Amino acid sequence: SKHPDPLHTLREVEILDAKTREKLCFLDKVEPHATIAEIKNLFTKTHPQWYPARQSLRLDPKGKSLKDEDVLQKLPVGTTATLYFRDLGAQISWVTVFLTEYAGPLFIYLLFYFRVPFIYGHKYDFTSSRHTVVHLACICHSFHYVKRLLETLFVHRFSHGTMPLRNIFKNCTYYWGFAAWMAYYINHPLYTPPTYGAQQVKLALAIFVICQLGNFSIHMALRDLRPAGSKTRKIPYPTKNPFTWLFLLVSCPNYTYEVGSWIGFAIMTQCLPVALFSLVGFTQMTIWAKGKHRSYLKEFRDYPPLRMPIIPFLL
Amino acid sequence: MAAAAATAAAKGNGGGGGRAGAGDAWLVIAVGLVRAYLAKGSYHSLYYSIEKPLKFFQTGALLEILHCAIGIVPSSVVLTSFQVMSRVFLIWAVTHSVKEVQSEDSVLLFVIAWTITEIIRYSFYTFSLLNHLPYLIKWARYTLFIVLYPMGVSGELLTIYAALPFVRQAGLYSISLPNKYNFSFDYHAFLILIMISYIPIFPQLYFHMIHQRRKILSHTEEHKKFE
Numbered sequence: 001s002k003h004p005d006p007l008h009t010l011r012e013v014e015i016l017d018a019k020t021r022e023k024l025c026f027l028d029k030v031e032p033h034a035t036i037a038e039i040k041n042l043f044t045k046t047h048p049q050w051y052p053a054r055q056s057l058r059l060d061p062k063g064k065s066l067k068d069e070d071v072l073q074k075l076p077v078g079t080t081a082t083l084y085f086r087d088l089g090a091q092i093s094w095v096t097v098f099l100t101e102y103a104g105p106l107f108i109y110l111l112f113y114f115r116v117p118f119i120y121g122h123k124y125d126f127t128s129s130r131h132t133v134v135h136l137a138c139i140c141h142s143f144h145y146v147k148r149l150l151e152t153l154f155v156h157r158f159s160h161g162t163m164p165l166r167n168i169f170k171n172c173t174y175y176w177g178f179a180a181w182m183a184y185y186i187n188h189p190l191y192t193p194p195t196y197g198a199q200q201v202k203l204a205l206a207i208f209v210i211c212q213l214g215n216f217s218i219h220m221a222l223r224d225l226r227p228a229g230s231k232t233r234k235i236p237y238p239t240k241n242p243f244t245w246l247f248l249l250v251s252c253p254n255y256t257y258e259v260g261s262w263i264g265f266a267i268m269t270q271c272l273p274v275a276l277f278s279l280v281g282f283t284q285m286t287i288w289a290k291g292k293h294r295s296y297l298k299e300f301r302d303y304p305p306l307r308m309p310i311i312p313f314l315l
Numbered sequence: 316m317a318a319a320a321a322t323a324a325a326k327g328n329g330g331g332g333g334r335a336g337a338g339d340a341w342l343v344i345a346v347g348l349v350r351a352y353l354a355k356g357s358y359h360s361l362y363y364s365i366e367k368p369l370k371f372f373q374t375g376a377l378l379e380i381l382h383c384a385i386g387i388v389p390s391s392v393v394l395t396s397f398q399v400m401s402r403v404f405l406i407w408a409v410t411h412s413v414k415e416v417q418s419e420d421s422v423l424l425f426v427i428a429w430t431i432t433e434i435i436r437y438s439f440y441t442f443s444l445l446n447h448l449p450y451l452i453k454w455a456r457y458t459l460f461i462v463l464y465p466m467g468v469s470g471e472l473l474t475i476y477a478a479l480p481f482v483r484q485a486g487l488y489s490i491s492l493p494n495k496y497n498f499s500f501d502y503h504a505f506l507i508l509i510m511i512s513y514i515p516i517f518p519q520l521y522f523h524m525i526h527q528r529r530k531i532l533s534h535t536e537e538h539k540k541f542e
Contacts, residue, residue, distance in 0.1 A: 190493040272498035 011072060011079055015043055018061040018084040032073035036066045039083070053162040056086040091162035098152040101171045105179030106145040112183035113138045124189050131193045133201050137186050137269050140208055141179075144261065147212065155219050157226050159233075178277045186269050194270040207264030214257035217243035222254070235300050248304075249312035251293040255285040256310055286310050338437025340372035345430045362410070362417045362426070369426065370411070373402050402429065405471055409506075412487060413478040421477060425470030428463045435459060457528040464524070468517055475506050482506060 011032050015025040025046050027039070040052035056065040059075065061084045072081060113134075117125045129135065185191065194200040221244045225234050238245045246253035262278035289309035296303050308315060344365045351364035376399045383392040410422055439456045442448040481487070488502040 185492075185497040185499075188492060188497070192493050192495055192497055195495060270495070270497060272496040 009079060011081060013039055013042075013072070013081045013083060015057070015083050015085050018058070018086045021061075024085060030072065034072045035068060036070045036072075037068035039072070040068070043085070050085075050087060051091075053091040054088045056088050057083045058086070059083065088164065090165035092165045092168055093162050094158045094160060095152060097163060097168045097171060098156075099149060100168060101175045102145050102148045102152065104172060104176040106142055106149070108176055108179045109138065109141050109145075109183040112180070112187040115187060115189075119184070120189055127189070129187060129189075129191065131191065133193050133268065134186060134191060136201065136205065137265070140205070140265060140268070141183075144212065144265075147216065151216070151219055155223050157223055157228070178273070178280075182269075182271060182273045182277060185271050185273055192270070194268070200270070201268055204264045204266075204268030208261050208268065211257040211260035211264060214243040214246065215254055215261065217241045218246075218254040218257060221247075233299065235296065235303060246312075247307075249307060250289075251296055251307050251309050252285075252289040255289050256312075259285060259310075286315060338434060338441060340368065340375070341430050341433040341437065343368050344372070344426070345434060348427070348430070362422050365426065366417075370406055373399075373406050373429075377403065404509075405474065408488075409475055409478050413481050415481045416474055416477045419474060419477050421470045421473030423470070425467045425474065428467030428470060432460065432463050432467070454532065457524070457532055460524050460528075464517075464521055468513065472510055472513060475510055479503060479506060 009032065010028070011030045011034075013025075013027040013030050014023060015027075016022065017024055025043050027042050030039070030042075036057055037052065040055050040057065043055060043057075044051055052068075058065050059077070059082075063084075065086075066075070066083070075081065112119060115124050115127055194204075221239055221241070222236060224239075225236055226232055236247050238247045243257075244253070246256060250256050259278065259282045262274070262281060266274040266278050286309065293307070293309035347365040347368060348361055351361050380392065380396045380399055383395045405425070410416060416422065435452065435455050439448070439452050442452055482489075483503045486502075488500070490498065490500050492499050
């Protein structure tokens with residue numbers, strides 16, 4: 001005969017609205033080793049409009065969200081657990097956002113490169129620029145975004161599955177808007193090639209290629225840091241690949257290389273809008289790098305002290 | 316819009332003597348206007364009489380953004396920046412830059428609207444600081460905007476509109492292709508864009524103030540009942 005096991009008593013979970021304290025759901029006969037993710041799934045059954053990705057469950061109405069991996073019996077709750085629910089709003093997957101925001105610039109730039117009608121004067125429709133650098137710029141720009149798309153599909157491991165839906169409009173406006181603005185001038189019939197000619201273009205191309213390789217190397221290193229399906233966080237260190245040695249000096253060398261790529265592209269095209277795009281991107285990436293650096297410092301006591309967030313020794 | 320954002324920006328009380336002092340600036344401008352009008356009998360060249368103090372004090376208002384950013388003033392940095400920037404833009408990038416509009420009535424329209432708004436606003440702060448705020452000042456601050464905002468906005472829009480042909484003719488602040496940095500900017504088109512942006516922004520600011528008015532003036536009424 002079976003002995004009743006006190007550790008396996010089934011639990012009850014009540015879910016209240018964090019703002020109104022209204023009782024939204026009552027779950028009984030919940031396994032004590034159930035995860036928050038499983039509870040979210042149960043909650044969705046009674047409220048299908050709140051799919052798990054838009055649920056934030058917490059122990060305290062104003063507290064932090066519980067993680068999907070958290071186990072019910074490990075939480076500081078009794079046999080009846082009270083969880084507070086907050087609606088995070090419509091969510092969209094990171095992968096979808098990335099693919100959309102990167103496919104846009106790829107396509108839009110080509111519209112300007114091929115001078116489709118209604119952009120420049122009619123006599124220029126479907127003509128081709130006579131400057132080599134313009135063709136080179138198209139190759140670089142397109143390569144950059146194809147690389148990003150492939151990395152999104154095959155390389156990156158995202159810690160969050162989703163982000164708020166409104167982000168896709170904001171992000172796409174930024175990427176697509178700037179792509180159109182840059183492409184307009186570079187592919188314009190009145191485009192002026194760089195002042196120092198082929199020398200300038202060669203130097204810029206070298207910077208661009210090195211930084212693209214560097215950026216890719218960092219993405220691969222970060223991927224190898226985290227096994228598939230897990231959400232573990234570790235300190236990144238330089239590997240055998242020389243491009244990753246930048247980890248000795250900065251926390252986010254992927255951003256460093258990204259800024260470098262765009263500076264290279266700006267020098268190559270000698271186009272002010274490109275420089276402005278690089279500046280805005282640099283500002284945003286610096287904010288992200290500082291945030292990442294701060295969380296590394298908070299999480300790891302033995303974090304290398306020499307490292308700066310994005311620019312060696314400076315920033 | 317510059318007028319609209321003015322009161323919307325600074326909802327809080329207090330904010331230091333610096334603010335109250337700036338109120339004097341607007342009194343100077345107001346007095347300047349009245350004196351010039353009395354002296355000349357017409358209002359067509361009034362802009363010139365208050366041009367310098369207007370430029371000086373409105374540009375000095377950039378400090379207000381700093382005060383908000385540091386936190387010695389409880390107003391929103393975003394709204395304050397917005398208001399100050401739009402006013403500085405109108406004074407320098409439109410009125411100062413396009414001499415032909417300086418004799419327009421529309422300039423007077425927004426200057427008067429800003430002047431009255433700011434005098435009331437600074438009186439509000441001064442009295443709040445002294446903890447002796449007459450209801451009249453509070454009422455004025457949260458009621459007169461109903462007329463002053465549209466007045467200011469009309470003045471601003473008409474001035475920009477009047478400047479357009481001169482900007483186009485002179486190619487003011489504009490750069491065209493081809494050039495070394497592969498960049499172009501059409502100030503005329505930019506001004507039109509600014510005018511269009513009033514359409515979504517002004518109603519938001521206006522209704523925000525109406526909402527504030529309802530909240531603050533009815534609150535005072537209730538307080539009065541219990542006294």
